[in-house]
Structures are given as structure tokens and as C-alpha cells.
Amino acid sequence: MKDSELNNKLDAFQAPAPSDLLKSRILKAAKPVENTSPKRQSYTQRFMPIAASLLAICAVSFGVMQVQAPTEPDSAAWQEAALDLGFEEVYDWVETEESSSQ
Amino acid sequence: MLTTPTINSAGVSDPDADLIFGLKSGDEKALSGLMDRHMVSIHKMAYYMLGDQMAAEDVTQTVFLKTWENAGNWDAGRAKLLTWMRRVTRNACLDILKKKKPIYTDSVPELEDTSNSPFESLSESQQSERVEAALSKLTENQRMALTLSYYQSVPQREGAQIMDISESAYESLLVRARKALKVILTNENDGG
Structure with a gap:
């Protein structure tokens, strides 16, 4: 078979045209495309994550500080310490003054 | 909208350059224009590959929707838009053919071509x-x-x-x- 004969045969077969509805079907299916350039975020939107992070860090830090805060020894311990150091009288005087002023 | 074809890095002008800006900005008229130019061609390519009108129409829809959705990332310097669309068509057709049972083999008998009588008698x-x-x-x-x-x-x-x-x-x-x-x-x- 010659090339020209093959071409004639190929010409005999032509694909059909698409249906008339195809174009409208595609247009209907085409969703609006968002602009590819990233949308400008508002000031609030941009800094909201940073603010949230800072707030979380503050909350955690405050919690840690609360846990680690030195507990004040009770008055009996202070009194015992004053006794050991020989400042019993001064201690009694200060404590008495404080209690009387309150 | 661009009105003159741009020349890509390969030195080939893209006849669809006037539509690319519209496609990128989501203008449906550009999509409509692109379909007016290439829908029949893409559909026919799919039909020759698949031999099925419905499947060819599905592929055509896939190709145009992909073009529409990816237009924003289109790099005009790499290839002509139609070349890319034909490539998408090819891939979509191959996907469909893969899903079907492969009835085509790579070993088509290559016998000696001795006949020179076409089938003129056939309708x-x-x-x-x-x-x-x-x-x-x-x-x-x-x-x-x-x-x-x-x-x-x-x-x-x-x-x-x-x-x-x-x-x-x-x-x-x-x-x-x-x-x-x-x-x-x-x-x-x-x-x-």
C-alpha cells in the first residue's frame, strides 16, 4: 500500500464534532478562579497569629512563675530563726507593732 | 487584555497569547474564546485516541477546566498553550485507557506489505x-x-x-x- 492510499483511508475516517452542549457544560463547570496573587490580608488578620502566640507565651510564663514563686515561711519558722539569732525581742517588737497597727 | 502574540523562549509565538491574560484573571470570555478556537480540535484528538464520543467530551471538559484552573501559573515562556493542552489531553486519554482493560498491545504484527488494492468497493x-x-x-x-x-x-x-x-x-x-x-x-x- 502506498502512502497516498493510506492517507486516503485515513481521510475517510473523521472524528465527529463534539455536541453543541459541551461548551456550555464546560462554562458551567468552570468555577470562578481566585486571583493567583496572594490576597492582601488585613492588618488584624496578619497580626492575629502573632498576638495569639504572645498571649499563649504570657499565660504559660505566668503559670510557671506562680508555681516557682517562693512560699513565705510561716511565722513559727521566723520566730524560731529569730530565737536562734538572738533577735527574739526585736522580732516580738516588730510582730507586736504590726499586729497592733493592723 | 494582550492583543499581540508573545514570543516564548523557544522563539515561537503563541497565537493564544491574547487570551492568556484573560484566563489568568478569571475572565470567562477568555475561556469561551479558547473553546471557540480549540474545543473541536481537542475533542477530535481525544476521540481518535478513545474512539468514544462521551469519553472524548469528558476529556475535553477536563482539559479546558485544567487550563482554566491552572492559567494563573502559566509560564508563557515554556511552551505554547495549545501544546500544553494537547499534552493534558494525551495524559487524560492515557488515564482513561489505563482504567479500561488494555486491549492494545505493543506487538502489532508487521507483515510484508504486498497488497496494493484499496477497498474502493466499500462504502x-x-x-x-x-x-x-x-x-x-x-x-x-x-x-x-x-x-x-x-x-x-x-x-x-x-x-x-x-x-x-x-x-x-x-x-x-x-x-x-x-x-x-x-x-x-x-x-x-x-x-x-
């Missing part, structure tokens, strides 16, 4: 049916190469680009496709 529709059946017996790559080259008049370089093969591989694929087709048509003609 036009019979001839068309026979050619369609013969095309379906080619391998997917052979059928693709023949479709691009013969039915779509795609230049060799672009055809190779669409099929992601070298130009020499594309050329030899075409030669094998035509030879195999001749054999198939000759045998069918001889057989009845």
Missing part, C-alpha cells in the same frame, strides 16, 4: 469504520503519534514535546504506526 461509512477499527489496533503511542501528525497536523518537534519523547523517537513511532496501519488494513481487506 464511505464502511471505510471509515474499518479505519477506525484499524486505528484502535495500534498501540496507544502509535495512535497518538498518528493522530497528532496526521489529523492534527502538529509539527514533529511539537509532537515529540507533547509525547515527551525525542524527535527521532517520535519520527520512528510515526513510521511504525503507518506501517502497522497499512498491514492491518491490508489484512482486513484481504480477509474480507
Whole structure:
């Protein structure tokens, strides 16, 4: 078979045209495309994550500080310490003054 | 909207450059214009590959929607838009053919071409049916190469680009496709 004969045969077969509805079907299916350039975020939107992070860090830090805060020894311990150091009288005087002023 | 075709890095002007800006900005008129230009061609390419009108229409829809959705990322310097669309068409067709049971093999018998009698006696529709059946017996790559080259008049370089093969591989694929087709048509003609 010659090339020209093959071409004639190929010409005999032509694909059909698409249906008339195809174009409208595609247009209907085409969703609006968002602009590819990233949308400008508002000031609030941009800094909201940073603010949230800072707030979380503050909350955690405050919690840690609360846990680690030195507990004040009770008055009996202070009194015992004053006794050991020989400042019993001064201690009694200060404590008495404080209690009387309150 | 751009009105003059742009020249890409390969030195080839893209006749669809005037639509690209519209596609990128989501203008449906640009999509409509693109369909007016290429919908029939894309559909026919899919039909030659699949031999099924509905499947070809589905592929056509897929191609245009992908073009629409990816227009924002389109790099005009890389290739012509239609070349890219044909490539998407090819991939979509191959996906469909993969899902079907593969009925095409790479081993089409390449017998000696001795006959020179075309089937002139057959009616036009019979001839068309026979050619369609013969095309379906080619391998997917052979059928693709023949479709691009013969039915779509795609230049060799672009055809190779669409099929992601070298130009020499594309050329030899075409030669094998035509030879195999001749054999198939000759045998069918001889057989009845």
C-alpha cells in the first residue's frame, strides 16, 4: 500500500464534532478562579497569629512563675530563726507593732 | 487584555497569547474564546485516541477546566498553550485507557506489505469504520503519534514535546504506526 492510499483511508475516517452542549457544560463547570496573587490580608488578620502566640507565651510564663514563686515561711519558722539569732525581742517588737497597727 | 502574540523562549509565538491574560484573571470570555478556537480540535484528538464520543467530551471538559484552573501559573515562556493542552489531553486519554482493560498491545504484527488494492468497493461509512477499527489496533503511542501528525497536523518537534519523547523517537513511532496501519488494513481487506 502506498502512502497516498493510506492517507486516503485515513481521510475517510473523521472524528465527529463534539455536541453543541459541551461548551456550555464546560462554562458551567468552570468555577470562578481566585486571583493567583496572594490576597492582601488585613492588618488584624496578619497580626492575629502573632498576638495569639504572645498571649499563649504570657499565660504559660505566668503559670510557671506562680508555681516557682517562693512560699513565705510561716511565722513559727521566723520566730524560731529569730530565737536562734538572738533577735527574739526585736522580732516580738516588730510582730507586736504590726499586729497592733493592723 | 494582550492583543499581540508573545514570543516564548523557544522563539515561537503563541497565537493564544491574547487570551492568556484573560484566563489568568478569571475572565470567562477568555475561556469561551479558547473553546471557540480549540474545543473541536481537542475533542477530535481525544476521540481518535478513545474512539468514544462521551469519553472524548469528558476529556475535553477536563482539559479546558485544567487550563482554566491552572492559567494563573502559566509560564508563557515554556511552551505554547495549545501544546500544553494537547499534552493534558494525551495524559487524560492515557488515564482513561489505563482504567479500561488494555486491549492494545505493543506487538502489532508487521507483515510484508504486498497488497496494493484499496477497498474502493466499500462504502464511505464502511471505510471509515474499518479505519477506525484499524486505528484502535495500534498501540496507544502509535495512535497518538498518528493522530497528532496526521489529523492534527502538529509539527514533529511539537509532537515529540507533547509525547515527551525525542524527535527521532517520535519520527520512528510515526513510521511504525503507518506501517502497522497499512498491514492491518491490508489484512482486513484481504480477509474480507
